[in-house]
Amino acid sequence: MAVYFEHSHKVKDLQARLKLFMEEYIYPNEEIYAEQINSHDRFSEIPPIMEELKQKAKEKGLWNLFLPEREFGLGLSNLEYAPLCEIIGRSHIAPEVFNCNAPDTGNMEVLLNYGSTQQQNEWLIPLLNGDIRSCFSMTEPDVASSDAVNISASIVRDGDEYVINGTKWWSTGALDPRCKIAIVMGVSDPAAPRHKQQSMVLVPIDTPGVEVKRSLNVFGYDHAPNGHAEIEFRDVRVPAGNILLGEGRGFEIAQGRLGPGRIHHCMRSIGAAERALELMMTRVRDREAFGGRLIDQGIVQQWIADSRMEIEQARLLTLKAAYMMDTVGNKKAKAEISMIKVIAPKMALNVVDRAIQAFGGAGVSDDFILAASWANLRTIRILDGPDEVHRRTVAREEIKKYK
Amino acid sequence: MAVYFEHSHKVKDLQARLKLFMEEYIYPNEEIYAEQINSHDRFSEIPPIMEELKQKAKEKGLWNLFLPEREFGLGLSNLEYAPLCEIIGRSHIAPEVFNCNAPDTGNMEVLLNYGSTQQQNEWLIPLLNGDIRSCFSMTEPDVASSDAVNISASIVRDGDEYVINGTKWWSTGALDPRCKIAIVMGVSDPAAPRHKQQSMVLVPIDTPGVEVKRSLNVFGYDHAPNGHAEIEFRDVRVPAGNILLGEGRGFEIAQGRLGPGRIHHCMRSIGAAERALELMMTRVRDREAFGGRLIDQGIVQQWIADSRMEIEQARLLTLKAAYMMDTVGNKKAKAEISMIKVIAPKMALNVVDRAIQAFGGAGVSDDFILAASWANLRTIRILDGPDEVHRRTVAREEIKKYK
Amino acid sequence: MAVYFEHSHKVKDLQARLKLFMEEYIYPNEEIYAEQINSHDRFSEIPPIMEELKQKAKEKGLWNLFLPEREFGLGLSNLEYAPLCEIIGRSHIAPEVFNCNAPDTGNMEVLLNYGSTQQQNEWLIPLLNGDIRSCFSMTEPDVASSDAVNISASIVRDGDEYVINGTKWWSTGALDPRCKIAIVMGVSDPAAPRHKQQSMVLVPIDTPGVEVKRSLNVFGYDHAPNGHAEIEFRDVRVPAGNILLGEGRGFEIAQGRLGPGRIHHCMRSIGAAERALELMMTRVRDREAFGGRLIDQGIVQQWIADSRMEIEQARLLTLKAAYMMDTVGNKKAKAEISMIKVIAPKMALNVVDRAIQAFGGAGVSDDFILAASWANLRTIRILDGPDEVHRRTVAREEIKKYK
């Protein structure tokens, strides 16, 4: 047994099936999805094509691929899921089609790993079926949320209930009419040690006191119908049984949630980069300027080579991080997860930016997915820990070797 | 007389007045402008605040600052206008307020330098007064327009008229209800030498056959109410007198138009960078994470230093290019204009990107101007010649020394 | 079987033995080696420590590790050799100790794969034993040798002999008193198709007409006692049997030689980077400035993180390229070989440069290996094809997918 760079037959088979599905059902429907959203109020209705595609994916057995558990998914390891998630990442409408979209994936993992049977029956099952959607309310507008200790929302026990107060934003998916449940992180004991102060609680979105105040744009995109919401929780009361795992366990859950969440973003980033490179290749092949095809120009070839080199490297490191998560666990794979969290979106931004430049005006427009893809990728450098925090983690893990 | 790095008293006075105006009237009204646009169909009405501010700017004598001619403007040289245009560039609503916005500035220059008296009376005067707006239709969707020879729209003489056919896009401002006139570039003689094939013609936007087909987004922004339009010209007929300068003079006019246009983009980019740095400074001063203020972290200080260094360098080179345009002319300042065209937007993108990172989620949202500013700046690397074409120009000018 | 990121037991065992050898015999003797060279004319004598260490390596079974053939080496695949070569690359004196130094490795491979039995007996056996050394004379001072077609040295058949004329430089090792044989590339038929014009011929270094004219420095380093020579070949006559493989086969042999040669440089570059990072870590741990340890500064932690991330990525891509060479062959691994040829030295230069900066004045001096390492690595971006040629190769392989 030695270092080995081929995927298993199982994975290769899934790759082939996914690619086929993308070509037959996803790419041709991207524009239709956009049209359906634009045909009415962007947030109030779900484009019918989405539910059709979800049904189709279920039929083809391409559903809940992200889930390592055999009971509900295909039981794929992180390493096995990586090349599939990459393919899914090639289209912004694909993750939801395969029920592999953030933040639902992370929320399902939380419910699966930390939820009570009752919590799982009520929220996990419908999420696994794609019947409802969920949001994750952790980030707050008034503090640097990269430091979890800054969180100020409160979760206070009052008799048989918890009372939640605070303002959250970047609660992705909360504007979606199908969104039924929020996982809310807040401070339950400000006097406890740093990482025991926070708890997580399940808050049905229609609970009195929950007010979805507005939609946040990302570089001008509203990402309807899911959207990114600012939510105010004012004296919101939920049964005590809605707490996840118990008081003071919020930070621990967040950490468990973030490992896979982060690497999924990276896998998708690689897919986004591959698609951008593919688009650039066909564009520069088919356009001429100054007496020759763009593809024959030295600078353009440099863009192509640099893109290919950056993608290959990021993909390999993502696979290695996934391999380590599978073999030694998320905790020991900490440095590798942080590394790809820095590398993958930055790499993909580079590739997409070159493609935009190659496309000229068309690149910044919405005629191609490049501009939207750039905006998406740019947020990844911030969410789930900004680059700077992850670089610090990598440095600290290195420093530990020199004590 | 020696190299000298202070602006004249006249310029310093205008700087002071402009800064005051920005603080009193521009910054406080940015949000109001956005609200007014959102309060109705984004393209059909002009936010009243804009016309109020324009009136105010006229009263204060801060009008048509861009215009080197004394008759209509303040008679400022490029070097004198540079530090003022930079200030204007700090806000996306400011250029129009001072009647210094693209593409109207470029169009006014074209009419002033190349227009007949009749053309000037009909279109230049109302433009100078800010009564109407205009667009510039040069770029085409189906070809690499960075090479002017690729242009395919046709302008054919037929009796006393010219007949225009073709599709243009990125005609900025064409969606604005105040837009009355388009300057259209097309091929009048495909058999002529490379740079004598094109002509420019004035086309009133309400001429039969002119169809504004759609609005193009820039990274999700529609830039209402001006917008960027795709326009189809189908058998559009205008009087022969609408031609500018004469048949085959299109390329020559385009070149004359582009020099100042390009440097204005750069001046504004510097202002955008300064504003982003300013926003970042206050943000990192006021936020804490991991036990200290962000402003005290080494990485953040590196961002600050790099931003300051890049801004200073870009500003100086912009000033030098302006100085050369004033003293030896746009043609001899060719290399310098191309240099800043590459440098200024790239520098500003760097600065804004760092600010976005410092702001976290708020940075990619529309709560601050950073995301919108980034999107704007990104287009400058493409419009009026992409980076690659300008780098080639710089290289060629250098190579000439070694023949 | 799936992607797998662990080395085999065999490799892990060799890694452990090599590491031990490095710690016991190599690192402690680096300084002694330098002293012995400086104690007399730098090129006329071989430091005795080198021959002692070679003997020791042979005894330990750590000899000719690079050789995939079982008869003479350990029969390691490229993938197996990679992590070992990396360790060897940590010290500039190590490659020769293990008989794994360029250009002898490449020359041994050429003789093994393309040499006649007689050629092998005469030159290969003593090279494998480390008794003699060799040089490779391909690059010429007067042309851009990155394009093999530019080569101008001539190899002309005259009766039973070949007559060689031309000037070569960067013939590494030719100044070493143990160097006995040169493999010379030259044009044998200028009228043949592009890649059939060249031949390779074995030229004993003491053949009349061979003049080693001078030693070339690399950033001030003479690399004694091996050195980099400029050699003039004036009417040099060798028996016809000294030709390798036959007339017109030179380009083919060069290509076969270069695959492994290139990747070995990359493997060693990774080792050099790891050593530099290690040096930097201990330095910044042990130095203080401005009230704290350097290791606690944000910028220094960024250097650490970026270095670790770049090393990890380059190593993985090197392993993948090696894996492909082993499984699909050097030809199909063309793009991957070119990728790491660009990436590995650039990465290592980054890491070493950061270490130099962390060391301050000590970093540019010869008190540590950093400056010498930087100079070595810088040449790799040029030798065996400059970055630009390899980027072009990567681009072309990508372009092939879009025909």
Place this chain on the structure above:
Amino acid sequence: MAVYFEHSHKVKDLQARLKLFMEEYIYPNEEIYAEQINSHDRFSEIPPIMEELKQKAKEKGLWNLFLPEREFGLGLSNLEYAPLCEIIGRSHIAPEVFNCNAPDTGNMEVLLNYGSTQQQNEWLIPLLNGDIRSCFSMTEPDVASSDAVNISASIVRDGDEYVINGTKWWSTGALDPRCKIAIVMGVSDPAAPRHKQQSMVLVPIDTPGVEVKRSLNVFGYDHAPNGHAEIEFRDVRVPAGNILLGEGRGFEIAQGRLGPGRIHHCMRSIGAAERALELMMTRVRDREAFGGRLIDQGIVQQWIADSRMEIEQARLLTLKAAYMMDTVGNKKAKAEISMIKVIAPKMALNVVDRAIQAFGGAGVSDDFILAASWANLRTIRILDGPDEVHRRTVAREEIKKYK
């Protein structure tokens, strides 16, 4: 009066005369200088050509150009000297020819500004005449000297004498047989406030207890006959009158010395970059590969353009910093001086590195000045404060605006 980008007639005249001198006397003698050094022990004799050229420069009135004082120099301001120093920086032998070489320039300034009449008569006058040379002993091998407070050498008053103990390195010029005097910085009062602890004292190099222990290489270059020395001071006794300015004034003098010293390095860096670009231009014009001249390749043109753009920007910022030093003083020009200290050498390293790449093997050799120039420039990122310290200064000056 407005921003103005032309040098005065006086400066233009000096530029012309300097350029002529460079072409007639400097460039043609670079190789002769190297040969003369190599013809005997590198540190024991001065190449005769140097003294000849110094004489010639004196005759032509191109002597002590760096000195702002009229009595001994031409009374040039920093802004006037900048374009001249740039020209001098084009050759590594030129600074000494014009008596404008570090560290003598800085030492002369110290003696002029802070020296007593007796100190001036004894050391300044012969330095101004180019009769002797000097060194500056501040940096120490065992501490991070970027933080002046780390300095550990001691200067202790004992009766009418000061006793100096400590080890210094990077005392440039100390190995030169003409070097007669060292300015030594050390701690005179460890109990004083941070910046009052240090003093500077004049130590004749032949004082008992001064031991020049060894020469330090810079990337393999020994920089003979000046060299960079490690010096041990063991119970070295000098008359009390040898102190500069008084006890506890060392930091103050160091600061005063560093302003001009830093900017001179930057001016020379720009000259080094211009020369490298010039060399690259002629090389790529005259070499062919893959069917065309290198100068016609897109990548090479990108190198040319980027080099030109970076040089122009760095030059302008250097001029502005010089202008500020002249008009508002070194203290208020603090940020600008730090900016160019970071920018100029980094820029020049980029340009030289591209040129090296364009030259291939010749680039890293000593056949051209590129490799030596690179090594020189690399040290500038470390000496007189490493990049990181200067970036911090820039950041802090910016932060002051936001208190």
